[in-house]
Amino acid sequence: MGLSLICILVGISWLLLLPLNEYSRQTYISENAILPGQVHTYFGGSEHNVFRAYRQEVWSLGHRKSEEEVTDGLYDLLQEIGLRPARQPYSFQVAGETIEGTNVYGLLQGPRADATEAMVLMAAWRNFDGEVNYSAVALVLTLARYFKRWSVWSKDILVLFPANSTYGPEAWVSAYHSTSTIPSASRNISALPVKAGALQGAIALDYPVGPWGKRFDKLDVLYDGVNGALPNLDLLNTAVSVASSQMGIGCSLHGMIDHSDSYQDRLKCLAKGVMSQAAGHATGPHSAFMPYHIDAITLKTVGDGWHDEMSLGRVTESMFRSINNLLEKFHQSFFFYILLNTHRFVSIGSYLPAAMLVAGSFTINALALWVLSGRGPVESPGKPKSTSEKLKEKALVAVNDGKDVMLVPKAELEVIERKMFLPAIVVLGVHLISLVPLYVLTHKEKSGITFAFAALAISSYLLPIYLSGVLVRVWDASVQQLQMLQSFSLLFVGATLSTWATINFSLALIVGLLASPLSFIRPITLGTSPTEPNALLNIVHAVATSFVWLITSPPLALFALSWYLGKDITWMLVEIAKGWAAQGVWSILVIWSVWWPAWVLGGIVLVSSIRFDRVPPAFDM
Amino acid sequence: MKLATLLALPASLAATVLASASDTYSEHLHLKPLPNGALYAGFNFTASTPLTAYESQHFRFFPRSLGQILQFTHTSELHLRFALGRWDEESWGNRPRNGRREGGTGVELWAWLEAQDQKEAEERWSGLVNSLSGLFCASLNFIDQTKTITPILSFAPEGTLDPEQANLHLMHGMLPHEVVCTENLTPLLKLLPCKGKAGVSSLLDGHKVFDASWQTMAIDVRPVCKGQECELEIDQTVDMVLDVERSMRPRDNPIPRPPPVEDVICDEAKGYNAHDTCYPKRREGEMEWGLSRIFGRPVQGSCPAGSRENAVDIVVEIPQERIVDAVPEDALDTVSTTDSQRSYRLKEGQELDLRLPHQILDQAQEHRQTLLHAHRQMTGYGQERGGMHIVITNPHPHSQRVVYLESLPWFLRPYMHTLAISGATIENMYYTPAIDRQKGTQLEILLEVPASSTVEMTYEFEKAILRYTEYPPDANRGFDIPPAIVRILPSNASSDDQGSYLRTTSLLLPLPTPDFSMPYNVIILTSTVIALGFGSIFNLLIRRFVLVEEAPKSPLAVMIQNLVKKVKGAKSDKKVEAAKDSSSASILKDTPNGEVRQRA
């Protein structure tokens, strides 16, 4: 018991230690080939005029009616620049609504490249916040025209204009890597007519400013991928060092423009990072690339400053030169890290223990319960019994070991055999049931989704009470069986989370913390007998546990999240459904199929011994 | 060779007489502007020597260094290719020389060797690749058995060889990873009689050649028999497509800086056109270019080797109305009206330069549709599986018979049951499965591609895990998969039995790679884990388990206990209960596996 509590506390405090200098590290470029900022950048001069012209073009495109005109316009521009243009229409069917659009992209063949490798330069037509990405698109066009003249490219350059920041890139990159494009119910993605070699990196620009222009202050580097996959730290460092050292443009993370390098800010940055990683949703056009082991980031202009589009262009040019230098794909630096600011990070070795400790606490509890469940006497929950007297009454057996004799209560000695069938079935059943909310919330139409969620929330509160009633009364489960039941579910949670921590640390950590109360749940005891010495304690314990159980419930957590984000619940549910269907985000699975069952089972144990007539048992733990 | 045999007098005398008669050499340059600012330049050098002179090792125009290698390895026909970049069918149209003189990315080599049996042939083949790698400064010696295949349908000897002949063995190998560069061009030039000092070869300068968008060097040696007397012919080809604008940049300032604002031609038609806003206008008409500006120098006179009567050195293929000023004027030889070709001939020791001014032609030049398109892509992601996706398009209104040859390294294991071909019929298929670390996969498919249709071929494969030492230094780059070779068989048994070739681009296969930085850590870790496991098990087996208070106390514990006793010496009367409590407490503490502890 205590041990697992310690685990959790240590785990949390561990996280709080991470921002300190002793536990975090300065970032550094570990791949020598990159040479960030070593090349002189020439983008500028007359290119600026060209850029303005292209921005005018894009602006006028943006004010056309139909999507087709936009895509055609971009297509023609690419063709005129001399790239090999292509289109890719796609459509997703999620939550009763269809997301559809057409990606326009062009291939710039590296003069000396042998078509084995490629880099991606993209600007989504609509950025993540839904604004039209005028300047970025224009800038990418100008850069493409400028890159065409260079003969240094050892890799092809793919210039991509996704129609949308999330699903466009998803459709494009998945089509790039898939052989057959047979339309399924939820997604219909057409194949790519033009392809190049293996993608080595992708950079997305986000600069939604019209022809009037707007100077920016900092570049916000977005790096979170789908399901918490991260790009290689080298790519991020390259962006930061190119921008800050070469161009003198400051960088920020998670939109924290004023990041005084204090402990609070670091912790805040860390927290934001953990949250967005746990959410596992796309945070920009780059996110879709991560699952395909393509390192990608988005450079987003934030704030008011004195940097103009040309400096952003130079940053991009310099970065492409750097990626172009790569002989091998990004592999030298870290793939698992948490950033405290643009120049400090925590590597997996330092932060993983936090999640592991939290996950471990479940396992420890599970083992303790298992041991407990092996001890007699067999009792059914809620029978009146007080340990102290019982022990005295019980026959003491004399065990003589050698010359000295010792007295041991009989009951303590006998090892009862565990009846595991019932608990196993129940645990399995509940986990199977958990597929119902998962399915419903990912396949329901938008209109009905909120209602469905409400229904699920209520039923998931009622389910434990009902089940425990059935267990205790109908199948009269013994205390030991209940203990086994809880042990099984905790064991499952512990194993799953510790595994998940290696894949998506943040998700494991957060779910683990939210679910941590479950391991301390014991049958509550209402009503006391005056003879009971620690009745008050029992009541307090009971109230506390049940309260905690009530508030740390999956539905409530989702609701709280939506409240935190300041969006209404429907929007969030739809987003989750989209994420599940279109992007393949797993977070929702973890919530409904790992946490929810454990929560329900915990509830069963909690209310298992509510009898209003007798004094409930208390385990001597 | 024994001296006696060498000096079989009359024969070799006759040979030399013949040789001096019929040692021939000729060279040729073909220039052709291609759409959007590209220029095709095809160099070709052909030398030949009578077989008799060759056998008695008297070399004149035929390079001795190569000739000896061929003799030593009993190679009767040789084809060597160095290639860089890719041919852009969409805009450049048909491939030069029907793709017969081009190779896959990197280095490609195939040859017919004389040998009694396969084993001997393989020995000679390895000898050939090793000595060639020395000659051409290329790592050809990496073409080992795992990279060597023996195609059946894809290649036919160009010379007068009888492929059915039992003791002729065809060997083929590719090195996609090899980066072709200047050090490969120099040996090629050294093989020429004029060594790039005179004749059209004087235009071949490493910097220009390797700044080209597409470039391939070929060496073909074949025996040609006219009636009774046979001769050995070596055919050296350098084809390239130059980006005119890029290669006309001055040598001292190659960086494509943004041009000054006034040099950019703006499109005034645009409404927003202003002093600071300029929509770049695409320049129409033919670009201006000239030999000396593109290649850095004019042609240094003719190469006087061989007979020079009615020799044509340079052919420019351009529309009739295009203006060409040759310096000197009299270099112009003939203007053929039919296929819009103008031929020029060089004089010894007299430079020649061609200049074509910027000019707007009324009708844009048409470019001939290519015979076939072939694209090959790798699909899937992850460390274990992948897929190959080949698309062959036949734009012509008549069906074509095609041989598709794939030579895969052993660590890419295709699943043949997943091979699916849509849109065409397999006439014939040869498949040699791979053997790990010994042989690669060879897949050869004879297809009938219907008229104006697209054929899709897909198969899945598994990625092998290599041994620690088998990874190259740049393991994380991935492993290059050699290009697939597509041979378009000649229709209705026409005059040439070669048909035309095209090759897909090479691919990059990422394999699961270990972290090479820490083998020793791994050793330590694993062995520590093993040791831990062993230690605990061993102790469990041999220890004796006793109750806590039975266990002998460590001296420290004894001391502390005494101290405690001293402290509460006053309450010494309750010693008995204390003892009892302690015992019960101990029981409670131990009960989980009380039975174990009770067994003593």
Add this chain to the structure above:
Amino acid sequence: MEVKDGEAEATKAAAELSPEKPATIWARRLIIAAFWLVVVCLGLPHWIWTTSIQRSDLPLDSMNAWAEGKACQLHYPLHIGLTAPDLDPEHATSFASDLEALLNGHQSFRLHHFHVQTEHSSNDTPGPKQVLNVVLNTASAPKTPQATLQSWGPILNADHQVGRPEDLKQVATFLASQISNIFEDESAALWHLIKDTPFANGVQPLALSPEKSSALDRRMTRAFKYAPAYHLTFSMFTPGAAPSAWDIDKALEEYISPLLRPLSSISDFTIDTQVQLFASFSPSIAGPAFNAEKNHWTLHYGDLTGFVNAAEWPLSPSIGEGPTINFVLYVPSQEKKPLLIDENDGSSWIIPQWGGVQIHNAPSAQPHNLTLDDLRPDMLIFADQLAGLLGVPPSPPSLSLRMSSLTRERATGLILSASSTLGALSRLTLKLTSIAIPDSVAKSVDETLHRLDQACTNLRDGHFQLALENARIAETEVEKAFFEPSMVGQVYFPEEHKVAVYVPLLGPMAVPLIMSGIKELKKLRERKQKAA
């Protein structure tokens, strides 16, 4: 830790703990025994078997014997046939013995040993072993004694008047001096070969005049190392486009093959030729300079080394066994001729162990084709450059005698080098104890020794050709053994690595095993003491 309190248990527990049941004690003993059994019977042998390097043993003693020159005492019996038709047999034999005595008494022969016997048939062909046949005719001889060496065969014709039998003495001395003249150079060369090797001790030294030894040095350094096969490459280089053809085949037949025919008994030769146009000098040399008063273009000695432009000119050695001897005929351009060496106005030179260069200064205008007549002088020069490069001794005039002495020199040189290599190999194997010695090495070493013995015996009884054959094989075998690739690989696996790999694994596993074993033994003794 465990172990520690384990011991504590062992010692103290005796007091408080009730003694264990014998069954458990036995079980524990059995367990430990079983573990040890596995370790000893399975682990150790497996470990030894997997980590041992195979070192097949070499006959080091005999190898060293050869290296120290003890195995073979070099000396060369020369059989000389004496044909004296005019002498009656007993005179002839006595004369022969006198001659033999005189020759062997001659101070300039340390290694040679002469056997002179009379031939009764006066046929010119020497016997199988005979290196020289002396034909002495006393009848109808001119006043002054004279001896002439036939240029085609090893036959010495001597004319000397013999009035009365006492004259035979002078004849003998005369002949002895003649013969010693013939073989002096050879013996000097042989001595020069072995004088710095262990084979020299036991032979009382031969005094060589410094200029003679230096001359020998030059000859040795210039000559190619002996090889069973040589490639001759005749290349014509010209800076321009002409001449682009030459009648090399005829020229070779005329001038080179007569020299090669007798040599082909020692080695094989292949010939190839090439024509290279537009051959430029390497930038490293100053290049020809015009000398006004001499009115020709000149090269300096300094330029001769860099004359051959190794980077540009395709003179790569031919493929196959044996070295390539290059003969470069450089035809200067029309305006740069005549081209001569400044110091001595010569036009040809030898590059030691590489080949010869000859500048072709034809008076005529640049022809398109060099005819046989144009080539004659160059070919003659090439011919004796070839002789020098092959190490053919300049004297005596008779070609066949030169060949036979070349044979002896070659055989000696091969034996010397082979035995020194043997010594090196034995030292190597003794020094590097961690390198593997595969069977192939041992085999070829044995072969070498065998062949060397044979060569030695062949030398002793005068079968020099056979001796050469054996020595050649011995040389190749020992080279193969010495450069066996699988031997070098092991050297780079130092002991530290092994330690680094074993310690983490074996340390933690060994400690409990050993300690428990010791503990059990202690207990055993205690019980014994209790029992007693």
